[in-house]
Every structure is written in C-alpha cells, then in structure tokens.
Amino acid sequence: MEPLEDLVRTRNQRKLKSLCRTRLTIDSPIRQNLWPILCSAYKVGGRSGELEAIEASLHPIGTNEYLPEDCPRKLPSFIDPNYCRYFKLSPDGQRLVERILWILACKHNEITICPLLYPIAALFLHYHDITQTLTSLTYLLEAPSSGIGGKDGPYLLPQSRTQIVHQAYVLLRLTNKFGFLPRRGFFTEQRERLIKENEMDACFLDWLKWIFIGLPFEHVIRIMDCFLVEGTKFLYRIGLTLLLLYKNSRPVSPPSRLGMVTNNAFNNFKSSTNINNGSSSNFTSTSTTTTNTTLTSSSSSSSPFTLDLMLSFCETIKLTPDELITVATQLRRLSRAKIDRTYKEASHRNEKFKIRSAPSSPYHHLGYHDLTPTSPRKLEMISLDSVKITDCTRIAPRSLKSSICDWQLLDILWDWIPERTLIKEPVIIFCSDVHGNSLSTFYDKNEAVDQSILLIKTLNNEIFGAFCSTSWSDRLGADRKGAQKQYFGTGETFLFTLKPKVAYYPWVGTKEYGSDQTKNIPCSCQLFMAANSKMITIGAGNGVGLWLDENLTKGKTEQCDTFNNKPLCTSGDFACSIVEVIGFISSW
Numbered sequence: 001m002e003p004l005e006d007l008v009r010t011r012n013q014r015k016l017k018s019l020c021r022t023r024l025t026i027d028s029p030i031r032q033n034l035w036p037i038l039c040s041a042y043k044v045g046g047r048s049g050e051l052e053a054i055e056a057s058l059h060p061i062g063t064n065e066y067l068p069e070d071c072p073r074k075l076p077s078f079i080d081p082n083y084c085r086y087f088k089l090s091p092d093g094q095r096l097v098e099r100i101l102w103i104l105a106c107k108h109n110e111i112t113i114c115p116l117l118y119p120i121a122a123l124f125l126h127y128h129d130i131t132q133t134l135t136s137l138t139y140l141l142e143a144p145s146s147g148i149g150g151k152d153g154p155y156l157l158p159q160s161r162t163q164i165v166h167q168a169y170v171l172l173r174l175t176n177k178f179g180f181l182p183r184r185g186f187f188t189e190q191r192e193r194l195i196k197e198n199e200m201d202a203c204f205l206d207w208l209k210w211i212f213i214g215l216p217f218e219h220v221i222r223i224m225d226c227f228l229v230e231g232t233k234f235l236y237r238i239g240l241t242l243l244l245l246y247k248n249s250r251p252v253s254p255p256s257r258l259g260m261v262t263n264n265a266f267n268n269f270k271s272s273t274n275i276n277n278g279s280s281s282n283f284t285s286t287s288t289t290t291t292n293t294t295l296t297s298s299s300s301s302s303s304p305f306t307l308d309l310m311l312s313f314c315e316t317i318k319l320t321p322d323e324l325i326t327v328a329t330q331l332r333r334l335s336r337a338k339i340d341r342t343y344k345e346a347s348h349r350n351e352k353f354k355i356r357s358a359p360s361s362p363y364h365h366l367g368y369h370d371l372t373p374t375s376p377r378k379l380e381m382i383s384l385d386s387v388k389i390t391d392c393t394r395i396a397p398r399s400l401k402s403s404i405c406d407w408q409l410l411d412i413l414w415d416w417i418p419e420r421t422l423i424k425e426p427v428i429i430f431c432s433d434v435h436g437n438s439l440s441t442f443y444d445k446n447e448a449v450d451q452s453i454l455l456i457k458t459l460n461n462e463i464f465g466a467f468c469s470t471s472w473s474d475r476l477g478a479d480r481k482g483a484q485k486q487y488f489g490t491g492e493t494f495l496f497t498l499k500p501k502v503a504y505y506p507w508v509g510t511k512e513y514g515s516d517q518t519k520n521i522p523c524s525c526q527l528f529m530a531a532n533s534k535m536i537t538i539g540a541g542n543g544v545g546l547w548l549d550e551n552l553t554k555g556k557t558e559q560c561d562t563f564n565n566k567p568l569c570t571s572g573d574f575a576c577s578i579v580e581v582i583g584f585i586s587s588w
Helices: 004-009 013-023 031-040 048-057 091-107 117-124 130-141 161-177 188-197 207-214 217-230 232-248 257-273 278-296 307-315 321-330 336-348 407-414 439-446 472-476 508-513
Strands: 425-431 452-458 463-468 494-499 503-505 529-531 535-538 546-549 554-556 573-585
Touching: 004 013, 004 031, 013 217, 013 321, 031 130, 031 217, 091 117, 091 130, 117 130, 117 207, 117 217, 161 207, 161 232, 161 336, 207 217, 207 232, 207 307, 217 232, 217 321, 232 307, 232 321, 232 336, 407 494, 425 439, 439 472, 439 535, 439 573, 452 546, 463 546, 472 529
Parallel strands: none
Antiparallel strands: 425 573, 452 463, 452 573, 463 494, 494 503, 529 535, 535 546, 546 554, 554 573
16 A cells, blocks of 8 residues: 555545555554645645744743633634534643634634534544644644535535535435435425425534534544545535435335445445444344345334434444445435535525524524533534533733733633624733832823723732723813813723622623613713822712822722612722733734
C-alpha cells in the first residue's frame, strides 16, 4: 500500500476511499496521524501560524490553569449545545474543546451556526493534541463538501442555517428520488409536508444527530475516516442506511420495494463479507426475520418516526462499524451530480422553509429539538443544566490585563457590552495604582474616549462598576438653554456587580418601556451620568446608583430610578482599593 502522505498529496480519492472503507480499524497503526494528514489535503493557504499565535494568547484558559469548578461554561454562539457530545472526554478535555472553539471563533466571525464543530473537535482530541486539532479544524472549515480531490459544492461542515436546511432537504428527497424508498410509504407524511406546505420536518432537519449523537463512539470514529475523504456524500449514505435499517426494524407496512431493496442489500452484504462471527449472524437472522415480517405484514398504519425514536435506534444498532459502512456502500445510484442538483433545487426554491414545531429551547428559532438525556450515551451530551453552560457567547481579549478582574469576570462583563462598542479596541486608560487618586487625572485620561467601563474594587474585595455610554468630557457641554449639563449619557449605560455575586442592571427604559421611546419615561429614569470637579455619579433618581468622591477613595451606592438596581455592594458606603477604567478606542 502506498504511504498515506503520498495518497493525500496526489489527491487519490479512489485509493483513499478503499483504505478508509475496508482497511482501517479503530486501533489501526496509522490512526495516530490519519486525520491530520487527511485534513491537510484541504489546506488553503497558510493559517496555522496565525492560529498558533491566537492559541498562545489564550493560554491562560488552558487545561493546566483552569478557573474554579463553579465558573461559567461558555460556548461561542455558533455552537448548539444539543450537539455537544464529548465522547467520554475528561473534564479537562471538555474544557480544551471549549478553548479550541473560542480560538476558532476569533478567526471565523462569519460562521452563524456550525453544529458539527463540537463533536468533531471532541473526536480529534482523543487522538491528537490541541495544535493538531486546531489546525485540522481550520482546514475543514474551508473544505468543500465534495471531499478530497473535489472543488465544488458548499462547505464540508455546514456553517449556516441555510446549509443545514438544504442538506436536510437533500436527504429527504433522496429517500424516494433514487429508488431507495417507495414514493408512498414510510416517510410519506414528512415528504408531503415538504412538497405541499414547504415545511421541513424537524426530525430530518436534525439528521446529523442520528450519526454524531445517536451512534456509538466506535461507529462515529469509522464514519469520520470515510467522511474526511468522501465528503458529505458519505454522510448521506449513512443517513439513508440508518433510515433503511430503522424502517426495516419496524413491521409497519404492506409489501413494498423497500423490503426488497433492503433484503437485497443485506444479502449482498452477507455474501460479500462472509460474516461468521456470532453478533453478525444474530443481526443477519434478525434482519431477515424483520424483513419477512415487513413484506407479509397486513398493517396499513404508518410507523411513528420521531427524533427520539431514531436516536434510540441508532444507539442500540446491531451492526458493527465496518458492517454499517459496508451496507452503506452497497447503496447504488447515489451520484454526487444528483446530490448537487438536489441541493441547488433547495437553493432555488422561492419560498423559505418552515420548520415543523418550535419547542422551547435556546435554539428554538432554528427548529432544533431539545433532547432529554434518557440513556448512558445521551448523557454524554452536554446540556444546559448538567454542566451549567451559560448563555454567554463572548470572551474578552486576552491581551487585556486588568488589575481588578480576571478573565472569568471579564468574560461575564463582555456579554453585556453593546455590539457597536466591541468593534473598538479595549485599553486600560486609567488605574489608580498607576495614575494616582486624582479626579482631574481621571478626566484627562478619559478625555478622548467615548465609551468606557468603570471598575471598582473595594477594601472588602467586592467588585462592581458601570458601563459609561458617552465621554466624561460631555460634562463640560451645555444644554439647550446654554447652561452647563447636569446629566448626560444614553440608555446604553448600565450598572453591574461581579463579586461576590453577578448582577446586571440595564436602563429601566429598555426593560420597562421596550423599544417604544414614544412612551412617557419619567425624568428620574433618564439620569445616566453626572460629573464635576468634586464627584462623578452614574444613575440617579431617589438615590444614587454609583457615586465617587474627588479623591476616588470613597463612594456610595443605592437603589436608583434610572436602573432600578440593588446597591452594588454589601453596605451602601464603601472605600476603594483600586479604581480602573477600560476605554474603547477605534483601531483605525
């Protein structure tokens, strides 16, 4: 056999297909380097250097320097927690996956949703280190769906809701278009909803879960071998095979071509592989019995087809990984040209697909189902409750070195900052430990900054502060009557507490009046920022939200009408240990 590197360098897909389909095992000697070498075939330009630099900058959140167990678990916004199966990785390994995903998020802000990134990253970390995994995933994000040697088609890893829906459309059309399933039969209901009502069935929309969530670990490993070489077409093969096996396992319908097609596939599979081991024989016997039952059943009712039933079936699949691959490769008339035409058909449909049912979940707007873990394998998946993944979707730049907040606290704070501010570069522009406790120096350092974060650490080690929506230099401006401004700022201003508890207090105008600014908002609820030579105030109205004296050493916090906040620290009055300001500066 030619060396793997030579096959990849020459893009010899035919020999690579033969290798991955029939010559590999879970414990194959070449597995240690298999996936990185296959992924290198998709390399487009040199980006590994950039990623190594980013990975180094994120080192403090690595496995050796983890934050306390109770710190929030965070995932980028393009990750669906319902796809977060970690394949028995240790807690350190799971954190390493999160670290990899955040590194990718820093370089790929164009991705809106990519459900396969988490399970694939978890798989890679079973065999490779973080650098190999990071580099391989970067190549895969730029790879075409046609596999090694191909150039056409969408991305190998779907990276938008549109791609996910279109792939599901292709699979649903494949169930009858190429003769694998009868036009009328098991999936008639789903097909009719798609054709007549333009409604995509949620079970088909989540078909990638059948493979990456439902199947056992060993099966997913071997499927990945072939997927990296053959592209999305191989996943369609597996999806169709699982549908055939699921249908064949349920005695539901009168004689149909499905029974004959499946029976022929199993007979071809049996004769071509000469199965002699006990488990395979048991499966063949069971399958034949079930097929005969299907062919002779007089029942005309359709069998239920739901995501939970499909996942349960995949979880207890009787075939070994190699047997599943062999059956999948027995399917004929599945050409890439037909797949591409069907994908384009979905792309050219005038209407947008509707998604059947919208369960309550963080991703209900995408049509995904919440999957309640009910078995050991499903318990491998991360759920919002089991590991306390927060709804935070940002991380603070690791180049930012605060004297008050560690990155755990900065990450929490970063999720509250307005989007328009995040495009600017955060810089520590004032720190009382460095610049002294002078309010005039505080104003000088803030003069050129429009938005800033005021951070305060007390002598009792409490941490709180405010996001200031406008420059402190606005205190020198005049109102419409020519008098010096008493209050300035906008509704983007907010108060917060980070330690000992986490609390966020946005403007009450947003919370209580929504976006309808025509409503009569009381004046006491619009007192954002005030400043003079003796003090600064953020939030007022029947109390001051946050007040500091001219020496930046003493302060006060109370409930106020502007933010309807609780006092930011245990006692209303406090003594400052450090006062710090993070300013946001345009990078151009």
